[in-house]
Structure formats: C-alpha cells, structure tokens
Amino acid sequence: MNYYADLNEDDRSALDGLKYRTEVYESGEEIVTRGDDPGDAFIVSSGWAARYIALEDGRSQILNFMLPGDVYDLQVFVSSGADHSVLALNQVTVMEIKRREILSIFEKKGRAGAAFWWCALQEEAILREQIVRNGRRSARERVAHLLLELHRRALISGEGAGDSFHMPVSQAMLADALGLSFVHINRVLRELEKAGAISRKKGWITLERREHLVELCDFRDDYLHLDANPRRLGFNF
Amino acid sequence: MNYYADLNEDDRSALDGLKYRTEVYESGEEIVTRGDDPGDAFIVSSGWAARYIALEDGRSQILNFMLPGDVYDLQVFVSSGADHSVLALNQVTVMEIKRREILSIFEKKGRAGAAFWWCALQEEAILREQIVRNGRRSARERVAHLLLELHRRALISGEGAGDSFHMPVSQAMLADALGLSFVHINRVLRELEKAGAISRKKGWITLERREHLVELCDFRDDYLHLDANPRRLGFNF
C-alpha cells in the first residue's frame, strides 16, 4: 500500500498493518446489493464501479462513480443495510476490510484515521456537486462537468494520461448519472465531438480543448479539495 | 439535552457534559458562508436552515434542509473551508461545539460517539435521496416526495402535529431544492391542493391525503432509517 501524506512512520505502519481480503468482480456484477448489510468496508484498487439506486418502475439513478483509491462504507460502525447498490463497470478489484480493522485505525492516535476521514469528506463533496450539477445545469453543462470530474479523478487514481482517460461507462450509464435520456446524452457527446472539444475511441475520452469545457460549465478546479488535502490513500499493485 | 437511545449512563453523561455556545440567527442570515473554515460543529436546536451552493450566474441549488436535531459538519477533523453555505430560513438557534469537544466524545469508549456517527449517516442518506428525487422523478413526484420527507422530519424534531407541520420555506426555495422554476412549483402545489391532497395556510402544510402522496411518488417510509436506529440526538429547550 502506498499513499501521499503528511503521515508519519507510525501512521504508515498502521495503514500497512491493515488486514484485508482481495476480491475480484466482473463487469456487470453487483459488489453490494441494496438491503445487504455488507459488514466490511472496501477500497477499490482497480477498475470502476457505480453506486446507484433503482426505482421500482425501472428508472435508476447513479449516485456517483467509484475509481481506484475510493473508499466505500466507512459508516460500517452504525450501518444497518445498504440503501443502494454498487455495480462493477468493468473488472474491479477491491480490498475488503473488516469493521474491526477500520475501528482499530481510528482508535490509534495519529493521522492514519484522518486519511479515511478525508476520503469520506471528499466523497460527500462529490455527492454535493452531483446535486448541483443535476439540479441547476443544462444537459451540455452536465456532460462537460462530469467529464472534467472523471478526467481529474482518473488522473489522480493513476489511470489516464494527459488529456486522455479510459472511461468504462456506457452512454446509458451516463444518462442515469446525469438524469437525462441516453438519446440526449448521445446528441450532446456528438455535439461536443463535432465542436472539437472532445474525441472518443473505444472507451477512451480525450479532452481536446479542456479550457473550452471548463468555460462551458464553469468547472471549479478545486472542488475536490485535492490540493489542499494531500492525505489521499493510494494503492499500487 | 435529551435523546432516544440505546445509550447507557456513561454515554448520556458524556453527551450531557459537552460544552457548547448558543447562537441565534435571524431569518435570511447566513450561518455558514462558503469559504469559511467554521472551526466548530453545530447542532440546530430550533428553526430551519438550508445548505446550498450558488453558481456565479445567480442559479442556486439547495442541498438539503436542516431541522432541529440535525448536526452540521462532523468533518471538522479534516475540513478546510466550507464548499457551501448555510442559510437561516426563520429564526434559528444553534449549539456551537468546538472541534476538541467532539473529538473527546469519539475518543471515549461507548456508544456516545455512535450517536453522532448516526446523524452523519442519516444526512448522507438524505443527500442520496435528493439525488434520486431530482434526477429521476417528475415535478409532481418531487414535490410530493419532499413534502413527505419534511413532514416526517418535522414530526421527529418535535415540530408539527399529526398531518400538519410548519414549513418556513418559500416557493422559490422549494424550486431551488427541487431543481425546478418557482412558477412550476406553484402550479404543482396548487394542483395538489385542488386535488385535495394537501392544504396550505400561512406557512403550515397539511397532508390531507398522505397515502395519496405516498402512492404518487412511491415514498419509502423507511428511507431515513429512523425505525432501525433510534440513536438520534434530541434536544429540548
């Protein structure tokens, strides 16, 4: 395990000492199903997943995407059944960690626990941004904003290179994330492509004119608090 | 301070021993302004507030409403400037608690800390439901669903009586919460009223036919996890 940090030696060894079980899920598998009481927290170590809630009539809404390095369900302390599901978007490897293990990190002094806290904080910031994006932005703004967010996060997670990143997300999934129809998602993507703002190839997205996208949706580059808080957990395998 | 709980005597006295400062905000005042590093966590003890994010062009989105008993910013451990603001919707009294105090609760053994954890969990559930509501529901469903949520929460917070509750929220605010125009909010409210589902009077809402509303938006009565987790903090003044 490796990490960026203002962590000291003790903190690092506390994290390195975490016991975990590695689990692999194939594309389309459910990592967590609504109603489960998963019992464990987990950290995505490779692949992408999506947290979503399905309504009874077939509509469904993606809450957010999970990329390598993202932590799930720190609320294990008090949880009582997930109110949403988690779906693997491609082959996903996760580190599953028992409640007890997480608790032990928090009980120790030092900043190791803070690294987890910070992950939870960032996740909440992403949820808040999702609310604003879907609530008060036009379709074109939503798409541009989400692409910029995912690009940023893909870079941080070690995937992606420069202005390109692999995005294993179908247009129907994008639609469920952005509260739009997949037909309209397609039109917006094509329009952005025709305008030279992006290009697409076999699941890879390239932001050809990033500044244009940023201007289009007034993307605030700092909203993930990434610069201010270098306490992110990172993993190399 | 009083609370529902599976807390023991030690837990209760730990909570009772919390030092706090009481602060009063008038309707329209900002309790927290974006960019602030508030330093303290706080608990609403009376009145309603709204957490929101404003875009530069005047659009704004309410993230959620805060009612008495709701806790704000347990992430004080690692925070670095709020990414959103909090607005008082009527006269609001809050208990402001220093970081150090909150930390001391968590460091003690026992379930007192879990009570705070649970508040954070519930808040996240509300944010998630907000995403689904605004992303995948029609205007009528959104209004019905939000009214049901607020009614439920008003009852729990000790306000409201039976099917009625005081809702100090203008139609423009509802619009900013639900991602709609205030004109359309007005039409939907009138329609629900004409249909006999609700009635309104000087800021009070009565759910005349609650079952009808529930059916209309398929409201899941349990989504706040209230029954499963009676660890909510409560306050009487």
Add this chain to the structure above:
DNA sequence: CGTTAATTTGATCGAAATCAATCAGTGTGG
C-alpha cells in the same frame, strides 16, 4: 458469422422554462 448490446439519427411530443402581468400580504415612513 450470427446474435446481442451499444451507438447514432430522425421525427414528434410534452413537461417544464420563460416571459409577462396581476394580486395579496406586510411593512414603513410621512
């Protein structure tokens, strides 16, 4: 290479936005 899933495109429809007034309540200062 056939079969299914994902993308693309066109045509039409509709829910909600926008534009534009009016009306009701509430101060508030003369």
Add this chain to the structure above:
DNA sequence: CCACACTGATTGATTTCGATCAAATTAACG
C-alpha cells in the same frame, strides 16, 4: 391612516429543451 414599496404567490401565453418513439448502423463477442 394612507400611499408606496417590496416580497411572495398566482395565472396566462408562448417557447424550448430534452423525452419518447422508431429505426438504422455499428461494435462487441461467443
């Protein structure tokens, strides 16, 4: 006590963005 201003609610007319319906085209894959 009244004229005025201001905020919030209401209603109507028109427009628009995105949904829906339908079909074709391409990509993925056993």
